[in-house]
Amino acid sequence: MSHSLWHDCATRLQNELPAQQFSTWIRPLQVDFERNTLFLYAPNTYVMDWVKDKYLKQIITFLRATAGDEAPNVELRVGGARKAPVPAASPVINGSSEPEISKEPKPANQPTARPQPNTADRPISLQHSNLQPTYKFDNFVEGRSNQLARAAALQVAENPGKAYNPLFIYGGTGLGKTHLLHSIGNGILANKPDAKVFYLRAERFVQDMVYAMKHNKIDSFKESYRSVDALLIDDVQFFAKKDHFQDEFFHTFNWLLEGNQQVILTSDVYPKEIEGVDERLKSRFGWGLTVAIEPPELPTRVAILERKAEERKIKLPHEVAFFIAKRLRSNVRELEGALNRVIANVTLTGRDITIDFVKEALRDLIAAQERLVTIDNIQRTVAEYYHIKVSDLTSKRRTRSVARPRQVAMALAKELTSHSLPEIGDAFGGRDHTTVLHACRKVKELIESDHEIQEDYRNLNRTLSV
Ligand SMILES: Nc1ncnc2c1ncn2[C@@H]1O[C@H](COP(=O)(O)OP(=O)(O)OP(=O)(O)O)[C@@H](O)[C@H]1O
Numbered sequence: 509m510s511h512s513l514w515h516d517c518a519t520r521l522q523n524e525l526p527a528q529q530f531s532t533w534i535r536p537l538q539v540d541f542e543r544n545t546l547f548l549y550a551p552n553t554y555v556m557d558w559v560k561d562k563y564l565k566q567i568i569t570f571l572r573a574t575a576g577d578e579a580p581n582v583e584l585r586v587g588g589a590r591k592a593p594v595p596a597a598s599p600v601i602n603g604s605s606e607p608e609i610s611k612e613p614k615p616a617n618q619p620t621a622r623p624q625p626n627t628a629d630r631p632i633s634l635q636h637s638n639l640q641p642t643y644k645f646d647n648f649v650e651g652r653s654n655q656l657a658r659a660a661a662l663q664v665a666e667n668p669g670k671a672y673n674p675l676f677i678y679g680g681t682g683l684g685k686t687h688l689l690h691s692i693g694n695g696i697l698a699n700k701p702d703a704k705v706f707y708l709r710a711e712r713f714v715q716d717m718v719y720a721m722k723h724n725k726i727d728s729f730k731e732s733y734r735s736v737d738a739l740l741i742d743d744v745q746f747f748a749k750k751d752h753f754q755d756e757f758f759h760t761f762n763w764l765l766e767g768n769q770q771v772i773l774t775s776d777v778y779p780k781e782i783e784g785v786d787e788r789l790k791s792r793f794g795w796g797l798t799v800a801i802e803p804p805e806l807p808t809r810v811a812i813l814e815r816k817a818e819e820r821k822i823k824l825p826h827e828v829a830f831f832i833a834k835r836l837r838s839n840v841r842e843l844e845g846a847l848n849r850v851i852a853n854v855t856l857t858g859r860d861i862t863i864d865f866v867k868e869a870l871r872d873l874i875a876a877q878e879r880l881v882t883i884d885n886i887q888r889t890v891a892e893y894y895h896i897k898v899s900d901l902t903s904k905r906r907t908r909s910v911a912r913p914r915q916v917a918m919a920l921a922k923e924l925t926s927h928s929l930p931e932i933g934d935a936f937g938g939r940d941h942t943t944v945l946h947a948c949r950k951v952k953e954l955i956e957s958d959h960e961i962q963e964d965y966r967n968l969n970r971t972l973s974v
Pocket residue numbers: 647648649650654679680681682683684685686687688776812840841844
């Protein structure tokens with residue numbers, strides 16, 4: 509029995525489940541085989557129970573379909589494959605269609621004599637929450653790409669310390685991670701105005717620590733960070749290769765989790781894929797719930813534009829919003845920038861917002877997007893086309909559903925950009941240039957022999973070159 513059996517099963521699940529469900533519940537599972545049993549290790553009890561409740565039947569069916577009578581028994585456990593089990597950090601989810609939070613407090617796993625932080629002397633930085641009041645759930649447009657992240661964020665805002673702890677939100681730049689993070693903070697404060705909620709970027713944690721060390725105030729640094737009810741840390745990928753700071757953060761993080769104080773983290777990559785961050789810290793990132801925010805699909809991009817225009821009291825005709833959303837695909841920040849430009853032009857000229865007007869106002873932006881086919885753009889387009897995630901293209905996964913699109917994307921990058929083979933390899937998760945060369949040859953060969961790939965390649969090429 510081999511791991512490839514699980515790979516096949518996971519691939520089928522990936523094909524059948526919405527991307528967010530797959531990355532939230534199936535992707536974090538680690539596997540191990542022993543005799544005739546497949547052990548699936550979940551990062552915590554509620555992921556385990558959720559998988560058991562929602563997907564176990566399907567998993568067994570898929571395993572039987574592939575291995576017949578040889579199909580292994582399946583056992584779900586909490587922990588890591590062939591590693592010391594990771595203790596459960598949060599309460600169990602019950603079996604309704606959306607994750608619900610048990611109202612039971614977390615089993616006490618706190619040290620018996622937990623010294624109370626000295627909050628009187630707090631010279632470092634936690635005097636203010638740093639929250640941006642305009643980032644709220646109310647003005648966060650929901651779409652397929654961010655639905656689960658938003659739902660989890662809402663639960664945490666309503667049950668801080670009791671729902672998912674930590675909550676880890678990851679996704680590319682300008683997709684709304686910071687917006688959601690502040691929304692949680694604002695949500696917690698709306699329910700409990702005296703809660704100590706603190707938002708900061710990981711970089712700031714490091715700066716504070718440097719300051720504290722310099723001024724001999726490390727104890728008060730620790731105390732202030734440990735006294736919060738909710739710590740919201742943006743961009744934790746910044747901790748990469750900063751071992752000393754990681755160490756301190758690790759202790760602060762544990763302290764908070766043990767005290768049922770809420771921790772919410774964001775990063776631009778899946779936690780396990782953050783390079784240069786200690787394994788034990790990465791594993792702890794996954795104790796709660798990890799959710800992805802994907803680039804918004806066309807209808808969400810349209811809805812975001814319409815919503816932002818409405819907030820600015822600007823009448824943006826639907827077909828114009830559609831035109832902009834179709835032309836500018838990369839992220840929400842870019843869409844907002846384009847809308848601001850349109851609004852500025854309208855204010856200056858007093859003209860109506862029509863497609864022609866927008867074409868003119870955004871001419872350079874649209875031209876740049878059309879001319880400049882970047883590897884990033886190719887990866888996003890290919891991922892969208894094959895209904896996989898961009899991170900799959902750069903990951904080490906080799907299942908066919910991911911490997912073939914990756915090869916297609918590499919071949920497109922070779923054809924449509926002037927990047928060298930090693931540069932393309934780098935952009936696809938640090939792969940060797942020979943892998944890229946092999947992908948280009950393979951795709952060329954398939955275009956001649958496989959009608960479907962031929963059509964895929966042509967469609968993608970057309971989309972990217974428009
Ligand atoms: N779903 C959404 N609805 C409304 N506005 C959104 C949405 N997603 C993103 N935005 C807006 O897009 C802009 C960029 O979002 P944000 O700063 O949260 O991105 P990010 O993922 O944190 O990016 P980075 O990784 O670069 O920090 C913000 O102004 C935010 O309000």
